[in-house]
Amino acid sequence: MEEDSERHSNSYLRRRHSGNGDRLRLDTAESSPPRSRLVRENFKYFPVQIPSSQVLMERIVERVRGVEKLKEITTKSISVPLLLNSAGLPIDQVPEDYHEPFILNGYRCHNIGAYQSLRSGFLERNNEAINVWTHFLPSVYFLWRFCNHLGSVEYGDAYFTPWFLYSLTLVMYPMLSSLAHALNNMSVRARHICFFVDYLGCSWYTVGAAILYHAYSFPSEALGSVFDRYFIWIAGLNAVLSTGTASASRFLPPGKVRKTVRVLAFGLPYLYDSLPLFYRFYTGTEHPSELAALDLFFRKFIMTSLALFFYGFHVPERILPGRFDIIGHSHQLFHISSAVASSYQMEGSWLDLQARRGLLQLPNHAQHVACASLVAWSVLAINTGIVLFFAWRIMTAPAPPAVIVRKTVPSPVETKSLQN
Numbered sequence: 001m002e003e004d005s006e007r008h009s010n011s012y013l014r015r016r017h018s019g020n021g022d023r024l025r026l027d028t029a030e031s032s033p034p035r036s037r038l039v040r041e042n043f044k045y046f047p048v049q050i051p052s053s054q055v056l057m058e059r060i061v062e063r064v065r066g067v068e069k070l071k072e073i074t075t076k077s078i079s080v081p082l083l084l085n086s087a088g089l090p091i092d093q094v095p096e097d098y099h100e101p102f103i104l105n106g107y108r109c110h111n112i113g114a115y116q117s118l119r120s121g122f123l124e125r126n127n128e129a130i131n132v133w134t135h136f137l138p139s140v141y142f143l144w145r146f147c148n149h150l151g152s153v154e155y156g157d158a159y160f161t162p163w164f165l166y167s168l169t170l171v172m173y174p175m176l177s178s179l180a181h182a183l184n185n186m187s188v189r190a191r192h193i194c195f196f197v198d199y200l201g202c203s204w205y206t207v208g209a210a211i212l213y214h215a216y217s218f219p220s221e222a223l224g225s226v227f228d229r230y231f232i233w234i235a236g237l238n239a240v241l242s243t244g245t246a247s248a249s250r251f252l253p254p255g256k257v258r259k260t261v262r263v264l265a266f267g268l269p270y271l272y273d274s275l276p277l278f279y280r281f282y283t284g285t286e287h288p289s290e291l292a293a294l295d296l297f298f299r300k301f302i303m304t305s306l307a308l309f310f311y312g313f314h315v316p317e318r319i320l321p322g323r324f325d326i327i328g329h330s331h332q333l334f335h336i337s338s339a340v341a342s343s344y345q346m347e348g349s350w351l352d353l354q355a356r357r358g359l360l361q362l363p364n365h366a367q368h369v370a371c372a373s374l375v376a377w378s379v380l381a382i383n384t385g386i387v388l389f390f391a392w393r394i395m396t397a398p399a400p401p402a403v404i405v406r407k408t409v410p411s412p413v414e415t416k417s418l419q420n
C-alpha cells in the first residue's frame with residue numbers, strides 16, 4: 001500500500017516536472033471540469049486525507065482557543081504588569097471626582113474590589129502607581145531608620161517618649177497616604193473616605209512634629225514661657241482644625257478655592273510648628289552639633305517649600321498637559337519632596353536629641369512628656385471622630401454614579417451628586 005502511494009506520488013511529480021503538468025493545466029483549462037474534481041484528481045495520489053470544511057473549522061476554533069488560553073496564562077503568570085498592562089483610561093472615561101488638573105490619561109478603572117484596586121495601584125502602569133510608591137517606600141525607609149536608632153535608645157527613659165510618638169506619626173502618614181492612593185478607585189465614596197484618612201495621617205504628623213520640636217529642638221530661651229506651655233496644645237488644636245477643614249474641602253467644587261483651603265489647612269500648622277526653628281535660625285548658634293542640625297532643618301525647609309509649590313501649582317503638568325500623566329507629575333514630586341523633608345527633619349532632630357539633653361531636660365520634663373502623649377492620643381481620637389463623621393456624610397449622600405463602563409462619559413449631574 002505504501003509502495004503504491006509512493007509510486008503514484010513519484011509519477012505525479014515526474015509529470016509536473018517534465019512539463020506534462022503544464023499540459024495537464026492547459027487541458028483542464030480547455031475542458032473546464034469542476035474545480036472540486038480537479039482538486040480531487042490532483043491530490044488523490046497523496047497519502048493524505050483532506051479534512052472536510054466542518055473539521056477544518058473545528059480545528060481553527062481549537063487553535064484560536066488555545067492561543068487565547070495561552071495569552072490568559074501568560075498574563076496571569078507574569079506579574080510584572082508595569083511593563084505589560086495598558087496605561088489606563090483617558091480623562092473622559094472616569095467620573096469628575098477622579099479628575100486631576102492637567103492629567104489627561106492614565107486613570108484607573110473604578111468600582112472594583114479592594115484586591116484589584118491594590119493590585120492596580122502597586123503593580124500596574126497608571127497615573128496613581130508612582131503616587132503609591134513614592135509614599136510607600138518612604139514609610140518603609142522611616143521604619144528602618146527608626147529601628148536603626150533603637151540601638152541608642154535607653155528604654156524606660158521618658159526623654160525618648162516624644163521621639164517614639166513622632167516616629168509613629170512619621171511612619172504612619174506616608175503609609176496612610178500610599179494606601180489612600182492605592183484604594184481610592186474602589187468607588188467614588190471610597191475615594192473620599194480614603195482621602196479623609198490621608199488627611200488624618202498628615203495632620204497627626206503635624207502634632208508629632210510639634211512634639212518633636214518641643215522636646216528636642218525648642219529654643220532654650222523660650223523654656224518656661226507661655227509659648228512653651230501652650231505650644232503643643234495649640235499644635236493639637238491646629239491638627240484638629242486641619243483635618244476638619246481639609247475633609248470639608250472635599251465637598252467644595254474643584255477649583256482655586258478648594259486648593260487654597262487645602263494648602264492653608266496643612267501649610268499653617270506646618271508654619272506654626274516651625275516657629276521654634278525659625279527662632280533658632282534667627283538667633284544662630286556656635287555649637288557644632290546644633291549647627292549640623294540647623295543645616296538639616298534648613299534643607300527640610302527648602303524641600304517643604306518645594307513640596308507646597310508642587311502641590312499648589314501643579315507644575316510641570318500645568319505647562320505641558322498630558323506629558324506627565326504617568327511619570328513626573330506634580331503630586332509625585334510633592335510626595336518625594338515631602339518625604340525628603342521628613343527625612344531631614346528626623347535626622348536633624350536626632351542630632352538635637354543627642355546634643356541638647358542637658359539643655360532641655362528640666363525637672364518637670366516628665367510632666368511635659370505626659371502632656372505631649374495626652375495631646376497626641378487625644379488628637380488621634382478626635383480626628384478619627386471627624387473622619388467617621390465625614391464618612392457618614394458621604395455614605396448618606398445621594399448615590400454616587402453607578403458602574404461606569406469604558407467609553408461611557410458620566411453625566412455632570414451624576415458625578416457632582418456627592419459634591420452638593
Ligand SMILES: [Zn+2]
Binds near residue numbers: 131335
Ligand atoms: Zn498624595
